[in-house]
Amino acid sequence: MSKKVAILTSGGDAPGMNACIRAIVLVCERSGFDVLGYLHGYNGLLKQQYRELDARQMHNLTQRGGTILHSARCLEFKTDESARLAAANLDELGVTTLFVIGGDGSFRGAQHLGNFWDGQIIGLPGTIDNDIVGTDATIGYFTAIETAVQSVDKVRDTADAFERVFLVEVMGRHAGFLGLNGALASASDYVILPELFENEEKTLKDILTQLNERRDQRGNVSYIIILAENLWPGGIADLVSKLEQRTETEVRPVILGHVQRGGSPVSQDRLLAMKLGAHAATLIGKPITGIMVGEQNGQAVEVPLPLTWEHSKPLDDLSVNTMTLLMNNRYA
Numbered sequence: 001m002s003k004k005v006a007i008l009t010s011g012g013d014a015p016g017m018n019a020c021i022r023a024i025v026l027v028c029e030r031s032g033f034d035v036l037g038y039l040h041g042y043n044g045l046l047k048q049q050y051r052e053l054d055a056r057q058m059h060n061l062t063q064r065g066g067t068i069l070h071s072a073r074c075l076e077f078k079t080d081e082s083a084r085l086a087a088a089n090l091d092e093l094g095v096t097t098l099f100v101i102g103g104d105g106s107f108r109g110a111q112h113l114g115n116f117w118d119g120q121i122i123g124l125p126g127t128i129d130n131d132i133v134g135t136d137a138t139i140g141y142f143t144a145i146e147t148a149v150q151s152v153d154k155v156r157d158t159a160d161a162f163e164r165v166f167l168v169e170v171m172g173r174h175a176g177f178l179g180l181n182g183a184l185a186s187a188s189d190y191v192i193l194p195e196l197f198e199n200e201e202k203t204l205k206d207i208l209t210q211l212n213e214r215r216d217q218r219g220n221v222s223y224i225i226i227l228a229e230n231l232w233p234g235g236i237a238d239l240v241s242k243l244e245q246r247t248e249t250e251v252r253p254v255i256l257g258h259v260q261r262g263g264s265p266v267s268q269d270r271l272l273a274m275k276l277g278a279h280a281a282t283l284i285g286k287p288i289t290g291i292m293v294g295e296q297n298g299q300a301v302e303v304p305l306p307l308t309w310e311h312s313k314p315l316d317d318l319s320v321n322t323m324t325l326l327m328n329n330r331y332a
């Protein structure tokens, strides 16, 4: 009997998930394995909602954002009862390997399932947040940076025209990767990140000092602040109003939101997705389970799932130092 494997995408969708599905399906087809795709994350696993996947359906897919399997958050999957049901459903279909493409929450779900199911479980890091330990980057992260940068470039045009202050909120859940690199690549003026945030007063003072110095030297200037979501205690509206009071000028907010999750994946995400998906498919049937396949320094690595979430992934020193030199601590 031919082997049967299944794929699901879970949590926030990320550009490149489709390229990853394609890589897994193509390698499986070469090996003569049947592949099915569960729909809507763990919901599909609980409701036995799936479709069969073959190479013909993978045509013209790499460049598409989103996920053809749809994604979802499924709170009930946290219960033991749900994991038992999922295990029974997988066994009923004869699935022996399950690939979970998603973020750290999806990996917790995969680990939870592993407590009740004897099959092989392999995670692939798909999230725009890049907040997964054990891989240099996650699928979707590079596209999200690109989208944020293109958006800030546009904001810059109008900010310059009016010599206005803009506050741009980016995603990242509780991690600053998207904010930091989006801010750097768009040559923004100041960035507020969860990893570096001390308190409101210090942040406001820093911004005021920098902005006043700029105005003293150059007259009216445009000024762009990047704010990571879920960070400012009173939300973006509160920061806008505090900045307006202290700068005595208009401050305009822009929330980039889910735009950052969409769009055709950039090459870096396509390549990462293909490499990780193809490598993961070569592990089918090997005595290794409960792991995430990631990339570290150009090598595929297999990382036990709990190690991907037990500690927070730190921002890299080079990016932080560059940001300090060119942005937050540059007064002229």
Ligand SMILES: Nc1ncnc2c1ncn2[C@@H]1O[C@H](COP(=O)(O)OP(=O)(O)OP(=O)(O)O)[C@@H](O)[C@H]1O
Pocket: 010, 011, 012, 013, 041, 042, 072, 073, 074, 075, 076, 077, 078, 079, 102, 103, 104, 105, 106, 107, 108, 109, 110, 112, 126, 127, 128, 129, 173
């Ligand atoms: N502790 C857990 N036990 C079982 N399942 C879980 C657990 N944590 C998360 N999950 C499952 O994984 C799903 C996705 O998790 P979450 O919403 O945290 O997104 P994610 O995978 O971290 O992706 P992203 O952060 O990019 O949106 C949850 O809706 C739930 O179905």
Ligand SMILES: O=P(O)(O)OC[C@H]1O[C@](O)(CO)[C@@H](O)[C@@H]1O
Pocket: 012, 103, 127, 128, 129, 171, 172, 173, 229, 261
């Ligand atoms: O789509 P939802 O459920 O609003 O989730 C938004 C969250 O998902 C992400 O886009 C990806 O994790 C986060 O950056 C953001 O906080």
